[in-house]
Amino acid sequence: MNKFFYLFLIFLTLFFAGCSTRGKGVYRTYSEPKTYSSNSSAHSQVMDRKSYSHPTMRPYVIRGIKYYPSVVAAGDNFDGIASWYGPDFHGKLTSNGETYNMHDMTAAHKTFPMNTIVKVTNVENGQSTVVRVNDRGPFVGTRIIDLSNAAAHKIDMVKKGTAKVRLEVLGFQGKGSTKIHPTHKLKKTPHESDIADYAIQIGSFSRFEGALSTQQKYDGQDGYKTVIKDIDNGKSRSFKVWLQGFRSEKEARDYKASSEFYSSFIVRDN
DSSP states (O other): OHHHHHHHHHHHHHHHHTBOSSTTOBOOOOSSOOOOOSOGGGSBSSOOHHHHTSGGGSOEEETTEEEOOOOOOTTOEEEEEEEEEOTTTTTSBOTTSOBOOTTSSEEEOSSSOTTEEEEEEETTTOOEEEEEEEEOOOOSTTEEEEEEHHHHHHTTOTTTSOEEEEEEEEEEOOSSOOOOOOGGGGGGSHHHHHHTSEEEEEEEESSHHHHHHHHHHHTTGGGOEEEEEEEEOSSOEEEEEEEEEESSHHHHHHHHHHSTTTTSEEEEOO
């Protein structure tokens, strides 16, 4: 009797050792890992409106830091440090409810929309791969993307653990059709109005010449563009210089705090 009882306890221990401690995912094997095309025409160039309003696009807080998911556009580029995650998370739930498979070509990003297709290039060796965002992270230091184990192997960064990378947004993976939207329709998509909303006012002048000089000096700095706003309230006229191109208030605040414009203020162009 006692012998069978102990065998039963051992069985239970081994069973639960294979279960996930995060969400309801269970460790399992996968026979057909998913990969994604590096051809941008294979993916939609714009997000569908259902994804734009998905719960995963709402601001969230991790370790006291608030993150603001932002819409990105096909062709956008970002530079930073990549890391990877594998066996410890294999079979557990991702932020969008999928089961993480370390053999799939997926990745975690703090703010990219779910199902964003991203080309990741290891600038240290020139190797690249294509992944789909299906999780949030990494929340360590200044890392910008967490690759699956398979994706990390593709750009030869597993042993080192991290690598300097360049991210290029190729498009978006949706259910059903992934046809390309005509260029004339892009202006009606969510990312077009969202990208231009936030700006930093970097100067205000009573003379146009002063505004023009500042506009020319900072135009294109760190990938952002400058514009001059002619403000006439009937009593006085001023020329304000705005640095534009921020995809969220969080991005504008972070840039302002770490740049020479830390004493400037954020504006929104509605």
